[in-house]
Amino acid sequence: MRVGVLTGGGDCPGLNAVIRAVVRKGETRFGDELVGFADGWRGVVEDRVLPLDVERCRGILPRGGTILGTSRTNPYKIDGGAEAARATLERRQIDALVTIGGEDTLGVANRLGAEGVNVVGVPKTIDNDLSATEVTFGFHTAVQIATDAIDRLHTTAESHDRVIVCEVMGRHAGWIATYAGIAGGAAEIIVPEEPFDIETVCRKLQERHAKGRYASIVVVAEGARPREGTMSVTSGEVDQFGHQRLGGIGNQLAEEIERRTGFESRVTILGHVQRGGTPTAFDRVLATRFGIAAIDAVHDGDFGKMVALRAGEIVRVPLAEAVTELKTVDPALFHEVAEIFF
């Protein structure tokens, strides 16, 4: 078979491990010819391909990013984009397309699948907000990076008796904030799922600091928002999938905490550091399992599916189901575990 592979959306540690697994099993076990599309859906629309074989995949397992490149291109937002994508796949005689991405990239795969393209999806996002799978690869790495950073912030915050606000990624869901906040011993964790009350945040910090010299780390997800009318916030540009560019709530929160409490405050925005670099062993294994499962699904002719992790097993779920519901932070984890330490 001629099998296309693409990676779309924000990059994510473990993408190369998926590509390597698809290629290794596809080429050596099934005798496939693999075709890499450059820069996500953009490469399919523009008919740009990259060589992809076992040789090309040597040494990429521990490397972050994606050897295929990625983009947030949505063919359905480009005039004639979806037609151009289908034409490329036909011209290149692609029998099946392994699409590695988050809800947006997989949403496009789902639409093209409904229009007759043979697609298999692999879930990817450091945000861990895809409901059809228990966990996405990249999340574990991002949490580890954020936890390491919080550990470092503790010692400098303690030395200066400061509040340090650490802003982590998480557009709609606060999984990274919650996990890294629990693992790093945060005094407060603020997530997009529940608008925060700045007064309560400051009161809790004051109670904590009243006990003595007591520096605090406040972990905030970039998508967190204050309760309506309690604090002014700014917003950024919007991409082809309608998502706003985030990053800024940490600064606004640190300023507000300092203004209201008088505690000297600083902010650290971890940003893309969370997405760069080598994946953890957990993510390498999960990504490898997903890649193997994806090429198996291709050869079973089981299209329109996404591979997913459920109860430790790799299963296949309909792509349509995979892109409909956002997985937000488990309230029990937040309120019964994380909050005990606030």
Ligand code: F6P
């Ligand atoms: O891929 C998800 C994500 O990392 C979000 O957490 C974040 O809001 C967004 O991507 C950032 O996107 P970009 O790299 O395009 O700025």
